[in-house]
Amino acid sequence: MAAGALRVFVSHLAGMAVFDPNGDHVGRVRDVVVLMGGRRRLPGVLGLVVEVVSRRRVFLPMTRVTGVESGQVITTGVLNIRRFEQRPNEHLVLGELLDRRISLLETGEPVTVLDVGMHRLPARRDWELDRLFVRKARTGGGLRARRGETLTVDWDAVTGFALEEREQGTANLLATFEQLRPADMANVLHHLSEKRRAEVAAALHDDRLADVLEELPDDDQVEILGKLHDERAAVVLEAMDPDDAADLLGELPEDEKDRLLDLMQPQEAAPVRRLLTYEEGTAGSLMTTEPIVLRPDASVAEALARVRNEDLPAPLAAQIYVCRPPEETPTGKYLGVVHFQRMLREPPFELVGGLVDTDLRPLPPSASLPALTSYMAAYNIVSAPVVDEDRHLLGAVTVDDVLDHLLPDDWRESADVGGLPGLAHEEAVNGG
Template sequence: MAPVTRVFAARMAGLAVFGPDGESIGRVRDVVAALGVGRQPPRVLGLVLEIPTRRRIFVPMLRVTSIEPNAVVLGTGTVNLRKFGQRPNELLVLGQLLDARVTVLPSEAPATLVDVAMEPTRTRDWQLTKVAVRERTGRLGRRAPTHVLDWDQVRGLGFAELTGQPQGVQQLLAVFDAMRAVDVASALHELPAKRRYEVAEALDDERLADVVEELPEEDQKDLVAHLDEQRAADVLEAMNPDDAADLLAELSEVDKDRLLGLMAPEESAPVRRLLEYSADTAGGLMTSEPVVVTPDATIAEALAMVRNPDLPVALASLVFVCRAPTATPTGRYLGCVHIQRLLREPPSILVAAALDTDLASLPADAPLPEVTRYFAAYNLVCGPVLDDEEHLVGAVTVDDVLDHLLPENWRESGLPEPGGAEEQVPNPGAPHA
């Protein structure tokens, strides 16, 4: 298939990137450009790739041999695995140019930038040559047509204009729509604070909650401080109780109490209970919303609960069986049913007939090393946490254990490459060395 010579940036989001021998490198997350002087088309410096460890790295455009409809192919040479850091004279095309308010020349008509096209030059450089804009009509219910213009036919794409003006987010949200929450969080972390706030304000509470759960701790606190207090409380309500508790625990006592007071009582109650435990114990690690049924529930009913698409995968691996009430803290804990067992049994029988009563449980005050040994010993991804009276108070999942075992800044820096690869690979000619 012939390589593409004009590429619209928004269509590059998520494209797979391969090396010269077909090896997978990562996926495109953004395009980096250096703004030109006056109305000259900016030069494209390179691509921001997300590699499997979730680290975002920079690849110069000179390393790109072809951009095809479904993939980007790199030429021979090494790839610098150092974390990408945006420089003051650079702009992220997807993160900062999309939705910019511009003026079409010579008509002076106001418009919104919806995409940017880049093309190679004779010197193998790439430039941002075309812009797709939609006029702002101001008429409700009418969607204005999109026009593709030369870069110098619009005004308003200077660095000072882009960093100072309020900017829409619809095109950027469209790019994020197909991405997982963890990938959106990674993208937000790389954006300037102004742009990050604009995106956060435009996301609905549920989506923003999912994204906030995946952000580094400092970004979480920064966003909560920026949001209106009631909006921040609404987002905390939409978060998993254990993640909300972890975030609130990092705030001052005044801010924590104020936000808890703004949350609905039924939403704040489990969060308050989790805050009573030390962060490095089973109680501090657990979620208070595992899958719980009574012993007279059928296998079919239990399977219906674990099919919930909003249920984290780890929590779906175990169904806990307790006497009523089923909300934590539950009635007496009777045992659990593994999802493999649920799939093997007739749907009509009761879960009581498939109970695993031999699986050990964790006390709420179990320290992190004990929790780690528990998961290693029983090969689990989820385990029950009981109080002294044999009531289920929550469940610990392996991802929460890993969150506390990894370095504090792992969400920001990604995971280190084996064998110190970052230090071993040169980066010839790249502006982000």
């Protein structure tokens, strides 16, 4: 290998940017693939799992890696974008080895794997796993219990990796990926084994799990929800956006759906029940029931304060809806919409009632998906109001929900970006 570190701990590789020789960004490291067993004394590193721009995971052989240095991985520039498929006897270091409980060979003392070190063989491009950073079991009991000692040991000083572990911890895996956006964390979760996926989901905080579930394919959502206790499943559904919770519940058998709805808090379940009454693929079924709603006597300063909420999705922050009380959906009479850019041009004391755009006609909840897409394209908007026949605002349809239903079911795993074949390949090789 031409340049780079002689040894690196795998947790430091997680999320590391991958570049070709020209300095173009290729993707990010998501895991390390190793081969355990066989004639070699130490597990050999076969390559890296790299998530390219299209979120597809591909395999980068270590023979194509020319350097690991300065917080980046350098490749030869040759990248096969075929989707990574794990083979028998191959193991993922981050996904499978972190948090494993093994034993020190000399004493038999149990330890937990916190990190794994790999080193490059001299004058070669081959890498091997050779070190483990582990923690011993807690000492003492009750209030005097102390965290166990941490130490670095050689790979061949431990035993137990060959044994199947029924309940594997998740703390170090989650710490490695804690900074990921929900969509990226969902991609990590999707590529874990079913057993490991359930363990990680069980360990995630309710709000974090809700955010991640919203980004997962339907099958993964149903699988994970089905492995949670009913009470926790109901709490996670409450933390999800009502439209996403309704979509997920719509995939379940009727008896299971009704049981979970009954376990949810009534005020949280009400909008979800309402969304479930609309026909699939209509504005009513796609809308969120929690847009920004203000009375006409609210000021621009108050409106902008609501828009600044960092937890608010960007499409919902693009405009506010002005309605008579009550402000919870279904609202009082819908008066119109005020666009974010218009508010930026007005003094803070101006009332939103005087800024309403009345030319943007609202949609009925029965509006079809083609009608929605035409509407958003015609008016160049990212969020559309949905009202009933009595002019009560029911919710708003955002462009991300429309795209979710326009794209193929497997779009999260597709190599095509924006439906343009070949674009992902070009971006993967040239860094976008």
